[in-house]
Amino acid sequence: MSKRILLIEDEAAIADTIVYALQREGYQVSWHGLGRDGLAALDADGAALVVLDVGLPDGSGFDLCRELRQRHATPVIFLTARGDEIDRVVGLELGADDYVVKPFSPRELVARIKAILRRGAPVATAPASGGLQHDVGRARICLHGQPLELTRYEYRLLAQLMAQPERVFSRSQLMDAVWQDPAASFERTVDAHIKSLRAKLREADPACDPIRTHRGLGYSLSWTA
Template structure:
């Protein structure tokens, strides 16, 4: 499945060159010109990496980054005509993974994107082998299939698909339930609890599902 990149850039000429270069490399790119539209897209669809222009018409890329970092550790790369040291420092302090000044080479940008995504794929912790067989709709831990209900499977699959992303209960219900409007959000809590129990039953030291109070849940290979 192609990596999903969300580009928020208001200059069409720059955006066109970035989209073209990334799509040639096999990435799927969604483009917005405004920070608000980009944040709404990210909240709904998520992404594997964000590319943010600092000087957006409605709000700065720094503000967009702050909003994203409240609930997600998704990699972020800044594009900016402001190449001063202080701007780069601010970007990195806000949680950016890279900062590319304009003008830039699309080829170099693609190389930086590739490097960020390569770094952002954490290996499973030693001894914890969790594999998702999408063809058989089956998730295995330590080489043995987990006995999951339909909703437990869909929840775990959604969380595993985007490690470190914080999903709200409503977002998880949209992904796991056929008719989410007919269920209560607290139903997610009950299924997460049973999921954790089944994972710990197989491996007492493996607890990859994180609770984010007031926000929702995420999946992480790293120990808390």
């Protein structure tokens, strides 16, 4: 079954080029020119990945990404005419997986999409004794049967730890596995996300504290916690 790509781009000429390039590679494409229509389509039908223009007629793509991240863990690639480093960093910190500056090669965009879908595929895991369970098909992690409200990177970080319980991951290993462009962030970003993950786990269950810190080494997840 071909994967469905959601394209949110208001410039018809650019959208037509992207749709053609993606369809040639066997992808299904749903194109929307307004952010609110694209988000509604994602809520209704889902998608393997979202290609999102930063400058939309009904608002900022950055704001739309913030709203999207509250409900979905779907990978996002930003399209923008702005190439300033601060815009790029803001986009990635909002939870985007990549950032492509116009004008760009459709072949390059397709290659980036393929790379994200390859490395973003979650690994199925068994239920943990502590009550954690990874629902791969729905891209969500549950604690005692209740879905956790996680950001894109929180989800990918916890999924990575769950995939190999008891293994100690260094910060650099976690950045390479979870962040699409590790060079755009810092290793302390891992610490910040671990902290927020712990807080959300304790909020759901005060006794749940499965993430272990190994000083000078990194982090692991213990099923027996």
